[in-house]
Amino acid sequence: MKSKRPSVTGNRPSTRPSTGARPSTGASRGASVTRRPERAPAPEPARQQGAVQSKIRLADKFEAYFAHHSTSAIDSLVRLLESPFQSLMTWLVIAIAVAIPAALYIGFANLQHLGETWEGSSQVSVFLRPETTDARAEEMRTKLATRADIAKVIYVSPAQGLEEFKAQSGLGEVVDSLEKNPLPGTLLVTPRLQNGSDAAITSLEQSLLADPAVADVRLDMQWVKRLQQLMVLGKKMVFGLGGLLALGVLLVIGNTIRLAIENRRDEILVVKLVGGTDSYVARPFLYTGLWYGIGGGLLALVILGIGFFWVSSTVNQLAALYQSNFRLQGLGFFGSMQLVLLAGLTGWVGAWIAVFKHLIQIQPR
Amino acid sequence: MIRFENVSKRYDNGFESLSRINFAVEPGEMLFLTGHSGAGKSTLMKLIMQMERPSNGQITVDGHDLNRMSNSQIPYYRRNIGVVFQNHQLLFDRSVFDNVALPLQIAGLSHHDIGRRVRAALDKVSLLEKERLNPIVLSGGEQQRVGIARAVVNKPTMLLADEPTGNLDPELSEEIMTLFRQFNEIGVTIMIASHDVELLKRMNKRILGLVEGKLVHDGVLW
Numbered sequence: 001m002k003s004k005r006p007s008v009t010g011n012r013p014s015t016r017p018s019t020g021a022r023p024s025t026g027a028s029r030g031a032s033v034t035r036r037p038e039r040a041p042a043p044e045p046a047r048q049q050g051a052v053q054s055k056i057r058l059a060d061k062f063e064a065y066f067a068h069h070s071t072s073a074i075d076s077l078v079r080l081l082e083s084p085f086q087s088l089m090t091w092l093v094i095a096i097a098v099a100i101p102a103a104l105y106i107g108f109a110n111l112q113h114l115g116e117t118w119e120g121s122s123q124v125s126v127f128l129r130p131e132t133t134d135a136r137a138e139e140m141r142t143k144l145a146t147r148a149d150i151a152k153v154i155y156v157s158p159a160q161g162l163e164e165f166k167a168q169s170g171l172g173e174v175v176d177s178l179e180k181n182p183l184p185g186t187l188l189v190t191p192r193l194q195n196g197s198d199a200a201i202t203s204l205e206q207s208l209l210a211d212p213a214v215a216d217v218r219l220d221m222q223w224v225k226r227l228q229q230l231m232v233l234g235k236k237m238v239f240g241l242g243g244l245l246a247l248g249v250l251l252v253i254g255n256t257i258r259l260a261i262e263n264r265r266d267e268i269l270v271v272k273l274v275g276g277t278d279s280y281v282a283r284p285f286l287y288t289g290l291w292y293g294i295g296g297g298l299l300a301l302v303i304l305g306i307g308f309f310w311v312s313s314t315v316n317q318l319a320a321l322y323q324s325n326f327r328l329q330g331l332g333f334f335g336s337m338q339l340v341l342l343a344g345l346t347g348w349v350g351a352w353i354a355v356f357k358h359l360i361q362i363q364p365r
Numbered sequence: 366m367i368r369f370e371n372v373s374k375r376y377d378n379g380f381e382s383l384s385r386i387n388f389a390v391e392p393g394e395m396l397f398l399t400g401h402s403g404a405g406k407s408t409l410m411k412l413i414m415q416m417e418r419p420s421n422g423q424i425t426v427d428g429h430d431l432n433r434m435s436n437s438q439i440p441y442y443r444r445n446i447g448v449v450f451q452n453h454q455l456l457f458d459r460s461v462f463d464n465v466a467l468p469l470q471i472a473g474l475s476h477h478d479i480g481r482r483v484r485a486a487l488d489k490v491s492l493l494e495k496e497r498l499n500p501i502v503l504s505g506g507e508q509q510r511v512g513i514a515r516a517v518v519n520k521p522t523m524l525l526a527d528e529p530t531g532n533l534d535p536e537l538s539e540e541i542m543t544l545f546r547q548f549n550e551i552g553v554t555i556m557i558a559s560h561d562v563e564l565l566k567r568m569n570k571r572i573l574g575l576v577e578g579k580l581v582h583d584g585v586l587w
Binding site: 269272275278 | 414416437440441442443444448454455456458467468470471472473474475476478515519
């Protein structure tokens with residue numbers, strides 16, 4: 001770079017004596033400063049400096065990159081813990097938003113599980129006319145058992161039915177006081193389900209009704225089917241609710257991060273002025289979002305755990321009353337981990353949105 | 366090192382901060398930029414720092430055409446320029462050491478190199494024994510020296526100082542100027558914005574004089 005101006009060339013350091021030698025610099029404090037550099041590892045001359053900078057080894061850069069990741073992660077966590085009450089509030093908000101859909105999901109998953117158990121044992125109850133004899137019923141049973149669409153047929157005679165009723169209902173004395181057995185003979189038909197198609201069930205029902213000895217046919221599985229459909233609907237609603245609450249978490253974290261960015265505005269400006277890239281500046285805030293999400297997720301697990309403990313004893317008692325060995329099922333280890341990761345991811349995304357909306361606007365002026 | 370060709374800067378509100386500025390600075394030069402407040406000193410510095418883009422004209426710094434530089438390149442460009450501010454721009458949530466280390470951490474130096482270079486820079490400004498302190502407890506002159514240490518720690522080829530002695534008494538300003546002169550002697554290009562006429566007289570260096578956004582003087586003091 002050559003200048004045409006004489007004054008410029010005249011001022012080149014190379015063409016004039018060093019200003020450091022001039023007597024006018026003899027202020028006492030200034031002199032004390034000038035004596036010291038001999039001790040310092042003197043910076044190399046300017047001409048070499050560009051080369052020195054480009055010589056930062058790639059390995060060092062990677063090391064520094066990962067070091068900045070870990071310091072950002074630790075620093076942002078420490079910052080959150082330095083204001084525990086405020087952080088706990090944010091964590092709680094996130095935890096509640098995570099726990100509600102998760103709890104509903106667990107509930108529906110359990111109901112569905114319950115429904116599946118019932119569907120396996122679903123039966124068609126064929127009630128026979130009262131005048132039908134046991135021999136006739138037995139004949140019907142063997143005939144039905146050979147059908148392709150029927151897996152199993154059990155005959156419960158009126159007397160057997162009464163015994164079972166006495167045993168299970170605890171109304172033995174009442175039953176004993178009855179003059180005659182009011183129960184009809186019953187054939188319990190377990191269909192061989194071909195993907196549980198409704199048409200097959202209906203045709204089976206029709207053919208069973210065709211027998212003159214049959215008074216009525218009850219499909220025990222119909223309500224199970226309806227329950228299944230309700231479960232599907234319920235699950236969809238859980239996902240919808242989960243999506244909405246995730247949006248809420250995004251907004252909460254976005255706003256929290258926005259405040260954090262405003263609080264550290266000065267630092268951001270200085271970092272940008274000394275050559276910090278946008279991703280360097282963004283990194284601590286992204287980690288903050290991640291910690292908010294993960295903390296909220298963990299807290300949600302605690303809430304779910306308490307709720308599970310609280311509900312499961314009641315459920316177990318209820319199941320015992322129904323003589324079922326049904327047990328409430330939780331999320332399990334992997335489900336819990338997924339929940340925490342999902343919450344962390346949501347936190348990170350919320351932070352990312354806030355960072356790239358607000359951080360870009362902060363430019364040194 | 367720095368070349369301004371027909372550079373104008375007009376802000377959105379129509380105010381023309383700089384109009385048709387032409388000058389060139391050789392590598393290793395030390396010069397002053399003077400003028401009343403509002404004359405365009407800060408704008409000129411900001412143009413070099415890429416904090417603002419010129420409305421017209423071309424700026425070349427160390428071979429880079431600043432008009433052709435993308436936003437993503439700006440951070441890397443800034444790492445070659447040290448800046449000193451009147452209000453120091455130090456961070457009071459960390460120690461003197463960490464303030465000075467900031468540019469090196471950003472540039473991705475190893476932990477070992479950072480410690481070595483920060484101590485060398487602090488030694489240069491005679492603040493080595495105060496590295497563990499928070500800069501808020503330092504005097505104005507000491508804070509300014511921390512700012513200078515931070516500006517030079519990355520061994521920049523160029524140093525920009527905006528009113529570095531603005532708040533300091535003459536004795537302290539002299540101290541700061543001596544530091545700048547030492548860096549200049551090892552080849553760093555130095556541009557200092559100042560309206561302290563006494564200081565300019567004592568330093569007896571090339572001066573760019575700005576009046577209402579126009580370059581009216583270029584040379585040793587009139």
